[in-house]
Amino acid sequence: MASHEDTIIQVRNFTAAYGDSVVIDDISFDVHRGEIFVILGGSGCGKSTLLKHMIGLYEPKTGSIAFGGDDIVTARGDKRVEILRRFGVMYQLGALFGSMTLLENVRLPLEEYTDLPPDAMDLIATTKLDLVGLREFAGHMPAEISGGMQKRAAIARAMALDPGILFLDEPSAGLDPITSAELDDLIKRLSRSLQITFVIVTHELPSIYAIANRVIMLDKRVKKIVADGDPNDLRENSDNPWVRQFFNRQAEEHSKP
């Protein structure tokens, strides 16, 4: 497991609400450098909401989300762009630009944020596609490749500017177990070789056991974090029965007929 001295994201007293309905109520946690950090919970518990707040798409009701001391909630203008550049995001369906080839998709952030010569951009973009095993498909349009490949290409695009943090929203959703396992391997490899910190929203248990070295679990009834730790450890030793149930894939008592 990664060293825990090094806090890379600091979430403090975070409350998220849609109008008057509070989804997450006053939670605080840290993400440490090099971790594969999984946000977990049942449907509707606010996992994706939390992720969208962390990447600055939504503004929290209260609280702060700091990247290395810089709060993304209050940052504006150039400062905000500078924070946004520190992380990459893979959206649930890839969100590749359909009118561009994979290479052009990966090249886009390079064109906007670096002063590299054009052939250097091609080379860098190609290395990113190489890292996710899609070099041969550089000239393909997103519509011409499979869903799993689209997600890998989306990871390559998220890595274009070499961010230290990658946010992945449901990376395994809609993928077959083999493709999903390949994606898990890719995440582990990138984490190991590039020391990228991953923040992943998922509820695929096999995937969580395979990759996560820390999970936090949200519960929609209390709107708080109900578990925080190593998934294998939580499965066996959590003092919260609902958490153990979740990890052991048992249906909830009250949902049984």
Add this chain to the structure above:
Amino acid sequence: MPLTTGVNEDSGVAPVGGTWNLSPIEWPMSPSEVSSLSHQIEDGDAGRVLALAGRLDADSTGAVWTDLARAVETAPGSIVIHAEKVDYCDGFGAGLLLDLQRRALAKGRALRIEGLQPAFQEMVGAFDPEHYKTLDIGRGAQTSAVTSIGQAATDVVKDLRGFVTFIGELALALIWAVRNPRSVRWKDAIRTAEVAGADALPVVVLVGFLIGFVMAFQSAIPMREYGADVFVASLVGLAMVRELGPIMTAVALAGRSGAAFAAELGTMKVNEEISALTTMGLSPARFLIVPRVIAAVLMTPILTIFANAAGIAGGYIVFISLGHPTVLFQEQLRLYIDMNDLMGGLIKAFVFGMIVAGVGCMRGLQTTTGASAVGRSTTSAVVSSIVIVSLTDGLFSVIYFFLDF
């Protein structure tokens, strides 16, 4: 011949790994400089020496990339890169070193990287320069002009074939609708009629009025010189009723509703709603196209009547402002326009409505995947509609001429 470029703030730090075994290089340093990477190029006994210091990242590599690439390509012999003073290297640094390696490889020069920290070495080693000797970025092979022309011709033929098939399908669906009027989705047809017909009324009336007004005004000036300005009434009336009313209504319908049909059906296609209909055993033609075509076919003649009336009203305003009495206007219209002219125009409008709705739906159903596909379908729906309406209008002129209509 020392070529010294690049200035930095960090380069003053002690070498991080290995020993600095070069003849001492004086790093141009100044704390006020913001660039965080510096490089020096020197030719020595061991070949060309490139010394790097500082951070190799997204912000710093751009400024030195071209210089270093040129230094490698113009090197007289082997190349050594001293990277002891590199204290940070990410994918961009790895990319830069990979680029230098592959350029040296292409020129047949030996290139050695010395003193790079093991952590960074791993990253650079992840890419084999051999594999990057040629950078195939897959932009697709260039096609020759002959191939492009052939491709375009094939596409036109394919498009025509699709069109004929669609006309057949539409005809079958309409015959089915006539035979089974109870099965037609009248609710959808009425909703579409409201959106495509009633909601289009203001724009059709406005454009019709302005066309009548402008045409009367522009023609009245020269006609007046010959004392023929009373004929403005029949000119506007005939032109509106026979030609401009139906055509203009069809163009407005193509822009409003044809485009909307294409976008709506195209989005349904992209969202696999069309597939869902098909697998439920429902025909998209009957379910989606028939109500839209019925709505458009019923609404276009009605809109045309309004357009004609508005155009004639525009002409009338110009006519009376020229000092002629209203009764003369009425007389002119009665003399020169008969029921045949009006019906001829409305028959055209009926056909144009079918064309616009049919083509809009057809283009929608032909949508491929991706966000831009719906845009393409919408564009081609409007363009195809206008082209086909114009051609059909020409055809009508010939038919009416021979029928003496």
